[in-house]
Amino acid sequence: xxxxxxxxxxxxxxxxxxxxxxxxxxxxxxxxxxxxxxxxxxxxxxxxxxxxxxxxxxxxxxxxxxxxxxxxxxxxxxxxxxxxxxxxxxxxxxxxxxxxxxxxxxxxxxxxxxxxxxxxxxxxxxxxxxxxxxxxxxxxxxxxxxxxxxxxxxxxxxxxxxxxxxxxxxxxxxxxxxxxxxxxxxxxxxxxxxxxxxxxxxxxxxxxxxxxxxxxxxxxxxxxxxxxxxxxxxxxxxxxxxxxxxxxxxxxxxxxxxxxxxxxxxxxxxxxxxxxxxxxxxxxxxxxxxxxxxxxxxxxxxxxxxxxxxxxxxxxxxxxxxxxxxxxxxxxxxxxxxxxxxxx
Amino acid sequence: xxxxxxxxxxxxxxxxxxxxxxxxxxxxxxxxxxxxxxxxxxxxxxxxxxxxxxxxxxxxxxxxxxxxxxxxxxxxxxxxxxxxxxxxxxxxxxxxxxxxxxxxxxxxxxxxxxxxxxxxxxxxxxxxxxxxxxxxxxxxxxxxxxxxxxxxxxxxxxxxxxxxxxxxxxxxxxxxxxxxxxxxxxxxxxxxxxxxxxxxxxxxxxxxxxxxxxxxxxxxxxxxxxxxxxxxxxxxxxxxxxxxxxxxxxxxxxxxxxxxxxxxxxxxxxxxxxxxxxxxxxxxxxxxxxxxxxxxxxxxxxxxxxxxxxxxxxxxxxxxxxxxxxxxxxxxxxxxxxxxxxxx
DNA sequence: CTGAAAGCGCTTACAG
DNA sequence: CTGAAAGCGCTTACAG
Numbered sequence: 001x002x003x004x005x006x007x008x009x010x011x012x013x014x015x016x017x018x019x020x021x022x023x024x025x026x027x028x029x030x031x032x033x034x035x036x037x038x039x040x041x042x043x044x045x046x047x048x049x050x051x052x053x054x055x056x057x058x059x060x061x062x063x064x065x066x067x068x069x070x071x072x073x074x075x076x077x078x079x080x081x082x083x084x085x086x087x088x089x090x091x092x093x094x095x096x097x098x099x100x101x102x103x104x105x106x107x108x109x110x111x112x113x114x115x116x117x118x119x120x121x122x123x124x125x126x127x128x129x130x131x132x133x134x135x136x137x138x139x140x141x142x143x144x145x146x147x148x149x150x151x152x153x154x155x156x157x158x159x160x161x162x163x164x165x166x167x168x169x170x171x172x173x174x175x176x177x178x179x180x181x182x183x184x185x186x187x188x189x190x191x192x193x194x195x196x197x198x199x200x201x202x203x204x205x206x207x208x209x210x211x212x213x214x215x216x217x218x219x220x221x222x223x224x225x226x227x228x229x230x231x232x233x234x235x236x237x238x239x240x241x242x243x244x245x246x247x248x249x250x251x252x253x254x255x256x257x258x259x260x261x262x263x264x265x266x267x268x269x270x271x272x273x274x275x276x277x278x279x280x281x282x283x284x285x286x287x288x289x290x291x292x293x294x295x296x297x298x299x300x301x302x303x304x305x306x307x308x309x310x311x312x313x314x315x316x317x318x319x320x321x322x323x324x325x326x327x328x329x330x331x332x333x334x335x336x337x338x339x340x341x342x343x344x
Numbered sequence: 345x346x347x348x349x350x351x352x353x354x355x356x357x358x359x360x361x362x363x364x365x366x367x368x369x370x371x372x373x374x375x376x377x378x379x380x381x382x383x384x385x386x387x388x389x390x391x392x393x394x395x396x397x398x399x400x401x402x403x404x405x406x407x408x409x410x411x412x413x414x415x416x417x418x419x420x421x422x423x424x425x426x427x428x429x430x431x432x433x434x435x436x437x438x439x440x441x442x443x444x445x446x447x448x449x450x451x452x453x454x455x456x457x458x459x460x461x462x463x464x465x466x467x468x469x470x471x472x473x474x475x476x477x478x479x480x481x482x483x484x485x486x487x488x489x490x491x492x493x494x495x496x497x498x499x500x501x502x503x504x505x506x507x508x509x510x511x512x513x514x515x516x517x518x519x520x521x522x523x524x525x526x527x528x529x530x531x532x533x534x535x536x537x538x539x540x541x542x543x544x545x546x547x548x549x550x551x552x553x554x555x556x557x558x559x560x561x562x563x564x565x566x567x568x569x570x571x572x573x574x575x576x577x578x579x580x581x582x583x584x585x586x587x588x589x590x591x592x593x594x595x596x597x598x599x600x601x602x603x604x605x606x607x608x609x610x611x612x613x614x615x616x617x618x619x620x621x622x623x624x625x626x627x628x629x630x631x632x633x634x635x636x637x638x639x640x641x642x643x644x645x646x647x648x649x650x651x652x653x654x655x656x657x658x659x660x661x662x663x664x665x666x667x668x669x670x671x672x673x674x675x676x677x678x679x680x681x682x683x684x685x686x687x688x
Numbered sequence: 689c690t691g692a693a694a695g696c697g698c699t700t701a702c703a704g
Numbered sequence: 705c706t707g708a709a710a711g712c713g714c715t716t717a718c719a720g
Contacts, residue, residue, distance in 0.1 A: 005698095013707085016699075016700090047457045052696070053697080055699090055713065075428060077430055078431060080427075082427075083427030083431075109389070112389060118394055118395060284573075348713065348714065349714095359714080359715095360715075361689085361690060361691075372689065374689055392713085394714095399696045399714070400715040401714080
């Protein structure tokens with residue numbers, strides 16, 4: 001392996017002159033020397049050892065992406081939302097000259113160990129699963145961090161999220177506008193007994209839309225389940241079996257919406273003729289299914305880009321112009337919602 | 345930040361005694377000292393600085409995952425195949441005590457820089473896009489590497505792939521068994537003018553299956569296209585517009601199969617009644633589409649696991665029991681292929 | 689069982 | 705414009 005020392009020896013200069021050239025401190029070195037050194041660097045394809053650099057420099061140039069270890073769902077990247085988000089984060093991190101280390105972790109001590117181990121410059125938490133742990137995370141780790149979709153009450157944490165309330169509201173509003181009054185809400189309101197704020201917000205939007213139209217809120221129409229395809233299928237079947245007296249479903253994940261459509265189909269019912277379904281996220285599969293899923297879209301690209309930019313701003317400037325970004329959501333009309341009048 | 349030095353000072357021992365305790369060289373330290381030191385380590389939640397360690401130890405514990413920068417498709421992780429594969433790799437890397445750095449790169453010098461920058465212990469190349477560059481990659485970088493789906497002719501590189509030939513063969517065989525004799529082959533046989541061996545192998549399987557049934561191979565039934573949803577839609581339309589005289593399509597990617605189904609639908613034709621389609625990969629969306637896509641499945645979990653295990657075996661033992669693993673593929677019968685007799 | 693010394697490949701003040 | 709020295713936080717022989 002070629003080191004600074006080798007380059008310096010061959011150029012007949014000191015190590016730190018080479019270091020200055022590499023770091024672009026060209027004002028400190030004569031043109032002649034610069035050229036000579038650059039030639040040698042090229043000749044050997046020299047690149048600096050960044051583990052050595054991060055030992056002396058204040059910065060490691062490593063950004064950590066933290067994802068939870070899920071018991072039931074051991075490969076989080078199967079989730080198209082996560083993988084799309086991650087892919088963009090990767091791109092933006094690279095374009096800014098940083099390096100990306102990913103790791104799934106199970107608790108705060110895992111997180112702290114990881115961040116300290118590599119002396120990371122910053123970290124992005126992809127999911128809000130750690131919201132109740134943020135206090136201890138912040139206490140143990142003094143580095144720039146961005147939390148996605150967090151509703152943590154802790155002040156001045158940096159977070160990028162979406163307008164979940166509005167998402168719940170416009171989805172429900174849309175169903176009501178199509179004549180529906182008996183609307184099921186299906187999503188993971190709680191996880192391991194603790195509420196998931198993001199989903200609760202969507203639920204609030206749902207409730208307010210009902211209220212506005214003088215539709216009484218009915219607790220029994222809230223189905224608190226983990227959102228996946230299989231659960232969706234079962235739910236779709238249950239609905240068709242009249243276990244719920246509803247004409248429409250708002251579900252907090254496209255994948256579950258796709259499952260509901262399938263479950264209904266398995267029981268001989270057709271969406272949107274017999275049942276309307278609206279999803280959330282606007283992931284690619286929502287276009288593949290028949291009928292194409294009407295859904296609430298969030299701008300994942302923007303979310304990922306802003307998260308990284310915010311983090312890097314904080315890393316490099318020590319402060320951030322705006323520590324709380326809430327992105328807009330919008331309704332994407334497709335084919336899975338029907339007019340209730342057509343139902344009868 | 346707490347360092348070895350701090351721990352040593354508080355324990356009243358030398359730095360290297362603490363180092364021995366941390367590294368589990370317990371034979372070299374007295375029980376008393378071990379206990380004392382471990383208590384202090386716990387007290388401060390000390391974890392070693394791995395950038396420092398990797399400077400002295402022969403090992404950095406970093407494994408690189410290399411993905412290509414695609415011009416047209418800037419977020420590779422939108423591809424469910426890549427993201428599922430990646431997620432499993434991440435898990436297995438972590439479970440083995442290594443750390444994962446991902447990066448998209450555009451050429452050999454990018455790759456070499458990355459690997460040298462971090463003094464990586466090993467690297468996994470997720471896609472065979474670099475096959476024609478492997479020689480120069482190997483020349484510039486002397487570290488353990490695993491190439492997925494490579495058909496490089498270079499001996500003794502470590503690779504994990506699937507039986508592409510068989511995949512092409514059984515897919516085509518299945519269509520023939522269902523009475524089809526005019527079968528389109530759609531996939532990216534070439535990229536930027538150079539053949540993609542993986543797809544060529546599937547094409548060979550296709551040809552041999554035809555040959556076996558005395559069906560003449562027809563060059564004009566090979567559609568050499570990038571496999572994505574939009575291309576699939578256009579292809580589906582073209583087929584229904586009689587631009588190709590076929591009754592079935594074998595496509596090398598599920599996503600394109602899903603597009604073909606959609607394209608046919610847009611032109612008023614129904615799969616499998618009017619056209620049969622078979623895909624490749626058995627990704628989740630193949631179940632979401634209507635009709636559910638019949639496809640060739642590969643075991644992504646096994647692929648990812650073997651790739652990491654092989655890499656780590658090589659890193660830790662300096663050699664590998666088997667440097668070329670080819671995984672089996674199988675047909676997954678669903679609903680997108682019909683009997684030709686039913687077509688008329 | 690314990691430790692002093694050297695060194696990994698860099699950068700950061702500082703002196704000239 | 706150039707360089708000698710110290711140090712980042714570890715590990716590796718080696719000596720006792």
